[in-house]
Amino acid sequence: MKTTPEHNKRVAEMKFFSVWPHYVTKIEKKGRTIEELYQVIEWLTGFNEKKTQKLIDEKVTFKTFFERANLNPNAHLIKGVICGYRIEEIDNPLTQKARYLDKLIDELAKGRKMHKILREV
Template identity: 50%
Template structure:
């Protein structure tokens, strides 16, 4: 099992925020990306962050967006579409969406609309 599975989403969330804010993006955009991917509303997302939910439990409770399979490309040299473990693939989807936002991609393109 990967260590990230038992890591709380709340411990990684501020790192996502910091990365995006350095690039001129906002926490609201990050929240929109996360809610799009997971099907959680903002209240549910806030609850998971406050509760210290692990990535494993976070994605177990999520209703993954049907368009998530369109998320392709590499994160840390690994193609997300080739990641075998379903949980790790979902975590990589989130990483990829954050990377796309940080690189200045328009939000509607990041959300595959």
């Protein structure tokens, strides 16, 4: 799916720390734990809880966040629609990675089993 340059720029410049509280609220409201949120982030990016917190403290952008990440080789298995975009059709790599994260957090909040969220076979 074609995203606009403006949309891609907005995603790249968005600060991870400013979105973090929304992630926490979303999952906790649905009875999931922050430990599970960290587990999902670590699976996707390789960032453990300490590293994630350091990135929050540094107030990095999503661009920097994903530049430092070691994306899971199974991330391409994340499919579906999030924020009005079909993830597998997003043509901008950074925007696609940000939507991968959104989709995983959405699945966590919806109560999906962790082994399915983490694309374990």
